Amino acid sequence: MQDRHPVSRALQLVLGGLLILGAAVVGPLPGPGGIFLFAGGLVLILRNSRLAQVKFARAKRRWPRIGGLVDRTMRRRSALRRHARDKRLRSR
Incomplete structure (x- = not known):
């Protein structure tokens, strides 16, 4: 894991969580929008959380x-x- 400022890591974790929640909201709409939001959120969370x-x-x-x-x-x-x-x- 790269050395990032703890505030930056926390903000990226929150943004990743919001993207995943947004994917759940956008998912039922026509089109593949939810997939991209989920993938982006997953990337942010995996890059910033050892537990994840x-x-x-x-x-x-x-x-x-x-x-x-x-x-x-x-x-x-x-x-x-x-x-x-x-x-x-x-x-x-």
């Missing part, structure tokens, strides 16, 4: 296909490294 990171890692172990998809979508460094490694191993 631990819970996300547990969920990825329980549902690996969905966890891998979310990692690639969020362009997490660990997923990019894993994807490059798997691609390299498959080409041998």
Whole structure:
């Protein structure tokens, strides 16, 4: 986790929570707007909360296909490294 000012981290956590709540409100409307709000909120929360990171890692172990998809979508460094490694191993 990067070193950020605690106030900045708190504001980003609150913004992430508001985006996720906004996704629940916008979700029933036609169009994919709720998906983007939820993804943005998830990114902000995962980047600023150690507890959320631990819970996300547990969920990825329980549902690996969905966890891998979310990692690639969020362009997490660990997923990019894993994807490059798997691609390299498959080409041998």
